[in-house]
Amino acid sequence: MANNNENKVMSAGEAISRFVTDGDELIIGNYTVGTCIELVYEICRQKKKGFTLYSQSGILDVDILINAGCVDRLVTTYTLRSGGKKGGGALERALQAGTVEIEDYTNYNYNARLVAGMHGFSFMQVFEGIMVTDLFKKRSFMGEDKYRVITCPYTGKNVVTVPAANPDVCIVHVPRADKYGNAQYWGSMGSVAAAALCSKKIIVSCEEIVEHDVIQSSPHFTIIPAYRVNAVVEVPWGAHPTEVLGYYNRDRSFYGMFMAANASAEGAKKWMDEWVFGCEDRKAYLEHYIERFGMAPLNKIRARAFYSAPANYGSAFTSVWDETGREQTMGITLDEMETILKERGLLYE
Amino acid sequence: MSKGYTLNELLIITCAKEIKDYENVILGVGLPTTAGALAKALYAPHATLMMESGIIDFEPLIPLNHIADAHSCRGFSCATDLFTAFTMTYRGFVDVCFLGVGQIDKYGNLNTTCIGDYYKPTLRLPGSGGAADFISYAKRTVLTLRGGEFVEKLDYFTSPGYLDGGDSRDRSGLFPKGSGPAMLLTTKGVFRFDDETKELYLAQIHPGVTVEDIKKEIPWDLKVSPDIEETIPPSDREIDFVRRFAPTESVGRALTMELSIKATLNRSVGNGK
Numbered sequence: 001m002a003n004n005n006e007n008k009v010m011s012a013g014e015a016i017s018r019f020v021t022d023g024d025e026l027i028i029g030n031y032t033v034g035t036c037i038e039l040v041y042e043i044c045r046q047k048k049k050g051f052t053l054y055s056q057s058g059i060l061d062v063d064i065l066i067n068a069g070c071v072d073r074l075v076t077t078y079t080l081r082s083g084g085k086k087g088g089g090a091l092e093r094a095l096q097a098g099t100v101e102i103e104d105y106t107n108y109n110y111n112a113r114l115v116a117g118m119h120g121f122s123f124m125q126v127f128e129g130i131m132v133t134d135l136f137k138k139r140s141f142m143g144e145d146k147y148r149v150i151t152c153p154y155t156g157k158n159v160v161t162v163p164a165a166n167p168d169v170c171i172v173h174v175p176r177a178d179k180y181g182n183a184q185y186w187g188s189m190g191s192v193a194a195a196a197l198c199s200k201k202i203i204v205s206c207e208e209i210v211e212h213d214v215i216q217s218s219p220h221f222t223i224i225p226a227y228r229v230n231a232v233v234e235v236p237w238g239a240h241p242t243e244v245l246g247y248y249n250r251d252r253s254f255y256g257m258f259m260a261a262n263a264s265a266e267g268a269k270k271w272m273d274e275w276v277f278g279c280e281d282r283k284a285y286l287e288h289y290i291e292r293f294g295m296a297p298l299n300k301i302r303a304r305a306f307y308s309a310p311a312n313y314g315s316a317f318t319s320v321w322d323e324t325g326r327e328q329t330m331g332i333t334l335d336e337m338e339t340i341l342k343e344r345g346l347l348y349e
Numbered sequence: 350m351s352k353g354y355t356l357n358e359l360l361i362i363t364c365a366k367e368i369k370d371y372e373n374v375i376l377g378v379g380l381p382t383t384a385g386a387l388a389k390a391l392y393a394p395h396a397t398l399m400m401e402s403g404i405i406d407f408e409p410l411i412p413l414n415h416i417a418d419a420h421s422c423r424g425f426s427c428a429t430d431l432f433t434a435f436t437m438t439y440r441g442f443v444d445v446c447f448l449g450v451g452q453i454d455k456y457g458n459l460n461t462t463c464i465g466d467y468y469k470p471t472l473r474l475p476g477s478g479g480a481a482d483f484i485s486y487a488k489r490t491v492l493t494l495r496g497g498e499f500v501e502k503l504d505y506f507t508s509p510g511y512l513d514g515g516d517s518r519d520r521s522g523l524f525p526k527g528s529g530p531a532m533l534l535t536t537k538g539v540f541r542f543d544d545e546t547k548e549l550y551l552a553q554i555h556p557g558v559t560v561e562d563i564k565k566e567i568p569w570d571l572k573v574s575p576d577i578e579e580t581i582p583p584s585d586r587e588i589d590f591v592r593r594f595a596p597t598e599s600v601g602r603a604l605t606m607e608l609s610i611k612a613t614l615n616r617s618v619g620n621g622k
């Protein structure tokens with residue numbers, strides 16, 4: 001589908017069903033904070049499977065997708081465990097059972113793959129120190145292609161490289177976007193832009209859809225331009241229980257409930273049945289949450305305002321014609337200009 | 350004589366003293382963030398505090414939940430990205446970084462990836478995150494060990510310390526000269542690395558701990574500094590700062606949990622549930 005400047009607003013259900021395919025390389029766009037939880041849940045509900053999942057810093061996203069049986073392979077640098085020696089979690093269980101294969105990178109090495117991909121390069125140089133570690137030495141499904149060492153044509157030194165990543169589809173949550181898909185993000189930038197821009201298709205969910213004017217007067221916040229975006233999903237509280245700057249903080253007690261449940265396979269299944277499969281969409285999820293805990297926990301984590309100082313994008317003129325209708329350089333009106341052009345014989349008639 | 354302090358307060362304050370004024374500091378979550386806030390407030394007003402997520406020169410209001418927690422800051426001076434946070438480290442702009450330890454060997458090499466076989470682990474730890482990159486290229490690294498262990502051989506080599514000891518790190522040509530771990534802080538003492546052999550040795554011991562207590566946890570014959578000192582007790586000013594900024598860290602995880610459950614129950618009773 002060509003990314004025309006058209007209205008791309010749709011439901012999470014439609015976006016996932018149209019743009020996510022079994023067996024895809026799927027990348028989580030968010031990094032540690034404000035994760036695209038509703039899009040993750042929708043993938044689980046639609047029982048998509050066979051993914052090679054990329055997640056730079058897996059929090060709930062990785063374990064929930066593994067719990068739902070969606071993941072065959074994982075590329076990551078860090079995946080939160082449920083805590084303590086007994087903790088574990090879905091990834092640990094899947095590795096022990098041999099149902100998920102993993103490639104471990106460092107934060108920089110993983111990010112370098114996305115940056116190569118976003119700029120159209122086939123590989124990226126990474127820091128040479130990695131060669132002494134098991135990250136370099138122990139390889140899984142990527143084999144030789146996890147890292148390759150080449151000779152720098154300028155210095156003659158050994159240079160370690162990682163291959164570009166160009167995942168099939170990125171799912172990403174942002175604070176705000178317009179209906180065309182211009183996606184704005186602020187706060188902790190992480191690798192969000194690179195993860196989205198290296199991907200072939202991009203599904204954006206947002207806390208709110210704003211007028212195009214808002215985007216045009218604050219372009220420094222736009223990290224994904226509309227022409228790259230396939231779908232825009234408006235989903236308030238779409239990152240809950242993770243946090244979105246300016247909207248809400250992390251729901252720590254609910255997050256803690258997930259971590260506790262996820263420590264065992266039975267607990268995880270029960271949690272998934274209640275919160276992922278048991279709620280048809282985010283609205284149903286929020287209704288269920290309010291039924292269980294009331295509004296108070298959500299009200300408590302709503303952000304108070306701390307506005308960015310507006311940047312002045314203004315200039316001296318908004319037109320080449322002055323207030324008397326004269327062009328500023330030549331000092332003539334449009335009528336006068338046309339007369340002169342005609343007199344000089346410069347018009348084809 | 351200062352007022353009483355908790356073990357966590359002692360650890361945070363000892364850690365904070367590793368930050369010097371005018372330094373560029375990469376902090377990790379938990380103890381180091383609070384240590385960074387303390388250092389900035391009391392000893393190093395010109396330090397630049399940074400997180401690898403791209404938050405540069407931040408002013409923390411409360412302890413950060415994680416490395417991308419802009420919610421806990423009252424603004425920051427520059428919002429760069431993760432890629433740039435690492436390339437600036439590679440270029441030598443980071444003076445000190447802080448890392449947590451899963452397993453550590455005698456030369457300060459680290460494992461934060463797994464316990465047991467990598468492909469079928471007994472325990473899957475979080476992974477490298479930024480650890481391997483930072484300890485490779487920050488000018489120096491401060492390590493904190495709380496739940497981790499000392500081992501003869503790492504189950505997985507995640508992050509390079511002094512490799513095989515001696516000058517092997519510098520000789521490899523892969524790292525800036527003189528970089529590497531500078532100090533290891535545990536709940537029992539402070540370890541540093543010998544200038545020549547690069548083997549870690551016990552340099553300070555916390556109050557109420559014996560050298561024997563520490564040796565029990567270490568599977569090799571630990572070297573102990575001939576000038577071993579007791580860790581300097583914190584001042585009232587330091588204790589007050591930590592207690593106000595990060596009360597749950599002063600109190601510690603177990604007691605915080607106990608009190609928070611009690612508070613939740615009390616609220617439920619108050620709500621008539």
